[in-house]
Amino acid sequence: MTMAVAGLLYLGMFALAAGMSRHADPLLGARARHAALRHPARYGWALLAFSFLIACLAGDGGRALVLWFGLIPFASAIILLGLSYRPAVPRAMVPVAMLMVLLAPLI
Amino acid sequence: MSALREGARQVMAWLHGWTGLLLGWVLFVMCLAGTLSVFKPEIGQWMRPETRATADPADAVQAATDWLATNTRGSTGWYLTAPSARTNTVEAAYDSDGSFVYRALDPVRGAPAPRETLGGEFFYRLHFELELPYPWGRLLASIAAMAMLVALITGIIAHRRIFKDYFTFRPAKGQRSWLDGHNALGVLATPFHLMITFTGLVTLASLNMPWAISATYGKDLAAVYHDLAPGVAERARANVPVPLAPIAPMLREAQRRLGGTIGRVYVINPGDRAAVVTIFRSDADQIGFTPAEISFDGATGRPLRAWRENRGAIQTYNVVYGLHMARFASIATRWLYFLGGAMLTLAIATGLVLWIVKRRERAPLSLGNRVLERLNAGVLPGVPLGCAAYLLANRLLPLGLTGRAELEVSTALWAAAAAVAMGAALPPRWSWPLLTGATALACTLAALIGLSISVMSAVLLAVAAALALLAAKQLRPPKRAPERRRRAA
Numbered sequence: 001m002t003m004a005v006a007g008l009l010y011l012g013m014f015a016l017a018a019g020m021s022r023h024a025d026p027l028l029g030a031r032a033r034h035a036a037l038r039h040p041a042r043y044g045w046a047l048l049a050f051s052f053l054i055a056c057l058a059g060d061g062g063r064a065l066v067l068w069f070g071l072i073p074f075a076s077a078i079i080l081l082g083l084s085y086r087p088a089v090p091r092a093m094v095p096v097a098m099l100m101v102l103l104a105p106l107i
Numbered sequence: 108m109s110a111l112r113e114g115a116r117q118v119m120a121w122l123h124g125w126t127g128l129l130l131g132w133v134l135f136v137m138c139l140a141g142t143l144s145v146f147k148p149e150i151g152q153w154m155r156p157e158t159r160a161t162a163d164p165a166d167a168v169q170a171a172t173d174w175l176a177t178n179t180r181g182s183t184g185w186y187l188t189a190p191s192a193r194t195n196t197v198e199a200a201y202d203s204d205g206s207f208v209y210r211a212l213d214p215v216r217g218a219p220a221p222r223e224t225l226g227g228e229f230f231y232r233l234h235f236e237l238e239l240p241y242p243w244g245r246l247l248a249s250i251a252a253m254a255m256l257v258a259l260i261t262g263i264i265a266h267r268r269i270f271k272d273y274f275t276f277r278p279a280k281g282q283r284s285w286l287d288g289h290n291a292l293g294v295l296a297t298p299f300h301l302m303i304t305f306t307g308l309v310t311l312a313s314l315n316m317p318w319a320i321s322a323t324y325g326k327d328l329a330a331v332y333h334d335l336a337p338g339v340a341e342r343a344r345a346n347v348p349v350p351l352a353p354i355a356p357m358l359r360e361a362q363r364r365l366g367g368t369i370g371r372v373y374v375i376n377p378g379d380r381a382a383v384v385t386i387f388r389s390d391a392d393q394i395g396f397t398p399a400e401i402s403f404d405g406a407t408g409r410p411l412r413a414w415r416e417n418r419g420a421i422q423t424y425n426v427v428y429g430l431h432m433a434r435f436a437s438i439a440t441r442w443l444y445f446l447g448g449a450m451l452t453l454a455i456a457t458g459l460v461l462w463i464v465k466r467r468e469r470a471p472l473s474l475g476n477r478v479l480e481r482l483n484a485g486v487l488p489g490v491p492l493g494c495a496a497y498l499l500a501n502r503l504l505p506l507g508l509t510g511r512a513e514l515e516v517s518t519a520l521w522a523a524a525a526a527v528a529m530g531a532a533l534p535p536r537w538s539w540p541l542l543t544g545a546t547a548l549a550c551t552l553a554a555l556i557g558l559s560i561s562v563m564s565a566v567l568l569a570v571a572a573a574l575a576l577l578a579a580k581q582l583r584p585p586k587r588a589p590e591r592r593r594r595a596a
Contacts, residue, residue, distance in 0.1 A: 017274045061393050070443030073296035073450060080291055084276045
């Protein structure tokens with residue numbers, strides 16, 4: 001459950017960053033012109049809301065919700081530091097986050 | 108309209124700067140100590156490498172009370188915390204012959220750990236008592252927490268582009284980089300910063316706003332405590348010596364009736380006919396603090412009174428308090444608390460540096476600002492140096508030394524004081540790298556001496572490496588290029 005929350009939250013933050021004109025190029029590159037990726041920020045807010053919803057429904061006495069709030073600076077820091085020093089890192093984290101979301105129901 | 112908005116923003120920026128400046132150094136100490144306190148049990152365990160034994164919590168508390176019964180005199184109370192998955196020792200605070208002491212007790216023998224130390228308790232106490240006598244330390248801490256809340260809110264309002272610059276950090280650009288860094292450290296973890304500041308304030312609220320309590324209860328503090336924890340039985344001392352009944356069966360009975368695991372165990376009037384043993388359910392089982400407790404007659408082991416907290420207002424307070432203490436947190440959440448705390452500590456440090464950088468780039472510094480610059484150079488690297496010196500003293504001071512635990516604390520305080528003196532005496536371009544380098548060295552030595560292979564030693568080495576890099580960077584002469592580029596633009 002926490003894995004899905006973390007993965008979705010990262011993807012959401014990544015999409016929000018990719019939706020900013022200054023960061024679109026280092027994060028998406030040529031893919032920014034792809035029709036499906038025209039409005040990354042919308043996906044970003046939706047993914048964040050979805051991960052928040054999962055955290056709310058986790059039914060573990062609020063622990064997942066605390067984790068959700070704690071993960072925001074962690075995910076954001078990976079993207080912010082990556083954008084300043086090594087954009088490949090936040091990009092490489094995208095498939096990792098996707099894998100986390102996909103594997104979460106199996107664990 | 109926009110002129111008004113701009114004016115309001117400037118006022119907010121002014122207030123943000125001054126609240127941050129006035130209590131910045133106190134807040135820096137509080138935040139650093141609080142961040143380290145997240146790992147209070149783990150730090151304690153690392154600081155007692157000789158004490159490796161583990162035991163079932165009930166057996167460990169039994170061993171502790173057996174030892175205390177024969178080795179204390181005239182105690183009014185023993186306040187114990189049972190071992191958990193995070194620590195193997197029984198934490199004991201108790202009085203003997205009129206003096207109050209804190210010891211970590213071996214879970215099998217019940218005697219104090221041979222390496223006498225406060226462990227993580229030092230950072231925890233420093234966090235809200237600032238090594239000052241009661242109630243001044245707590246009062247200063249609560250005033251600083253109020254200033255922190257003001258600084259956070261004014262900082263959010265004063266920020267011009269809070270969403271647009273959310274992911275922005277432009278390194279190696281002088282003042283611009285300091286501002287970007289300060290903003291990122293503050294903004295990325297805003298929810299955490301607000302939560303930890305507010306919950307911390309509420310924790311100390313009965314100290315700086317006692318009127319709600321005094322209006323209802325007057326001066327009757329015993330009634331307050333009774334209403335807060337009705338499962339605690341209070342009895343006056345009978346002054347008839349009766350040995351304490353075996354405590355392990357009481358603990359097992361408590362575990363059966365309260366559910367979850369055992370947390371704290373209080374023995375009031377030990378060795379007396381009126382002895383009371385109160386057992387609290389572990390605070391790690393849920394976010395809310397103090398969820399249930401049960402009291403036993405100490406002489407017979409018969410249950411006296413039990414309580415499961417279900418009053419809304421108290422539970423709300425317990426959740427607020429529990430959120431601050433983070434005892435409920437899994438290992439991942441604990442590291443995220445550590446990250447949030449570290450970001451707040453660094454936000455304060457960068458804010459204090461920014462005050463100087465901003466003024467230095469405009470005009471030569473005034474005398475007052477030169478004093479602040481040197482205070483920064485002493486305090487900001489000096490407080491971490493004190494923390495590192497505390498850990499190093501733990502490794503170097505011989506076992507069995509009288510007042511060993513207090514000596515560790517003195518080492519920390521003297522190291523920090525020496526750093527502040529050095530910051531005042533030397534030009535900042537020398538004191539910064541020297542003190543940062545010294546902290547890196549102290550961390551390295553603390554990690555390597557004793558050769559204990561542990562997560563904490565690895566973290567210390569990583570911190571040392573980061574600080575060594577920082578010190579090397581501080582030694583290089585400042586670049587002039589960004590300023591020229593700014594003027595040309």
